[in-house]
Amino acid sequence: MTKTYVSRFTHHVSRITFHVSRFTFLLPILFFILFYFYPLGAIFKLSFAPAGGLDTSALAKLVRNSHYLRVLWFTTWQAAVSTLLTIALALPGAYIFARYDFAGKAAIKAVSTLPFVLPTVVVANAFTALLGPRGLLNGWLMAWFNLPHPPIQLTHTIWIILLAHIFYNYSVALRIISSYWQNLPPDLEHAAKMLGASPAQAFWRVTVPLLKPAIVAASMLVFIFCFTSFGVVLILGGAKFATIEVEIYRQAVNLFNLPVAATLSLIQIGFTFGLMWLYTRTQSNMARPAKLKSSRTLQRTVRTATDRRIVGGNLALMLLMLATPLLALVLRSLWGENGFTLAFYRELFINRRGSLFFVPPAEAVFNSTAIALTTVIFAVVLGSIIVLMLTDARSRRARW
Incomplete structure (x- = not known):
């Protein structure tokens, strides 16, 4: 019973x-x-x-009007140039992180990720504080050489857009390429040098082909980020430059032309899906490289003067690219007309205009934290459920 x-x-x-x-x-x-x-x-x-x-009038309007073709062309070529510059600058950094073991390496690599997670508004303010007409660099040059006008005019140009894209995506390329490179054995490169190849020939004919999966994967991901760039182009580029996303914003918010904005959105979604499919294919190639070795057995300490120049020069380049905009932002927040001041920080707590939209800093921090935590909880829960579903489906197929 x-x-x-x-x-x-x-x-x-x-x-x-x-x-x-x-x-x-x-x-x-x-x-x-x-x-x-x-x-x-x-x-x-x-x-x-x-x-x-x-x-289909909205689609026909996009095809007939050359303005939208120019927007698509600008979106594509600025993303391509940004990707090429980012990969070219990230390769030397990836080399020192893959082949050298030096003090503070893990901390430097972790800190280098900071630009990638910064909000667009912060990055735009950082570059304006460094390179703007009233930025630190122009201020110093005007004071040193007694110049009447700012000598560096990068605001609302393509150059500041490219610099901001490099700033954002450098750490992405650095991590992907260095993580793959640090496990590649240098045997083939050494053999090529023994057979008479110069270091440059060994790099381009042996190392680069071996790194191709990582370089292609990093390039695809950086291209996607630059192709879908919105805030950097809108804030730093001004009215002269527009990517597809900026044009969607302009059509929907400024012109209230929702059919054209929606059609542009579909084009953007189509390009994004295609690029992500290509990136997924390149990622699968990275997952099965030949004859990987432990990174600890392939890295060497900094011993010779040449090693110090290589490592020191690359770290100095990283500092110049990633730290100077943020340092300029910090200095501008602490420096007024009469020198060091905390007045700008005190202004955060004062609603001088009596605006209804004023939010105290403590409340803003709480709102940001609450939204972030809620998003993390939902993402982790839903992601875990999807993983369980996929795992269960694979196990059932395996049993059959």
């Missing part, structure tokens, strides 16, 4: 657990329906059926 009750109870618990698990697995699906497929369907409807029937 007792065994019967126990078996029934176990059966009921298993059924309840089964139904709960099924409901749990529905959560990611509902999330994608509400926050992905529904908005995407609304964009399709607004693009091709704004009045209820089929209407």
Whole structure:
């Protein structure tokens, strides 16, 4: 009798657990329906059926108007140039992190990630504080050489956009390439040198082909970030420059031309999906390189003067690119007309204009933290459920 009750109870618990698990697995699906497929369907409807029937006038307008073709061309070539410059500058840094072991290496590599997670507004203010008409560099040059006008005019030019993109994406390329490079054995490179190849020839004909999966993967990811750039181009580039995302913002907010904005959004989504598919393919190539070795057995300490020049020069370049804009921002916040001051920080707590939109700093920090924590919780929960679903599906296919 007792065994019967126990078996029934176990059966009921298993059924309840089964139904709960099924409901749990529905959560990611509902999330994608509400926050992905529904908005995407609304964009399709607004693009091709704004009045209820089929209407391709917005798409025809994009094709006929050369302005939108220029926007697409600018979006593409600025992303390509930004990617080339970022990879070219990241390769020497990746080399020292892959082949040398020096003091503070882990800390420097961790700190180098900071620019990538900074908000766009902060980065724009940092570059303005360093290179703007009233920035630190122009102020020093005007004072030293008694110049009447700022000698460096980079604001609202393509150059400051490219510099900001390098600032943002340098750490991405550095991490991807150095993580792959540090496990590649240098045997083939050494063999090429023994056979008479110069260091440059050995690098371009042996090392670069071996690094190709990492270079391609880093290039694709950086290109995606630059192709979808919004805040950097909008704030630093001004009205002269517009990527697809900036044009979407201008059409939707300034002109209230929602069908054209929605059609541009579909084009942006199509490009992004295609680029992410290519990036995923390159990532799969990185996952199976030949004959990897432990990075500890391949790295050497800094001993000779040449080693010190190589490591020191690359670290100095990283400091120049990544630290100087942030240091300029800090100095500008502490330096007024009469020297050192904390007046700008005190102004954060004063609502001089009586604005209804004024938010005290403590409340702003609390809001940002609360939103971030809520986002993390939702992302971890939904991501974990999706991982369980995929794992369960693979195990079932394996049993079959």
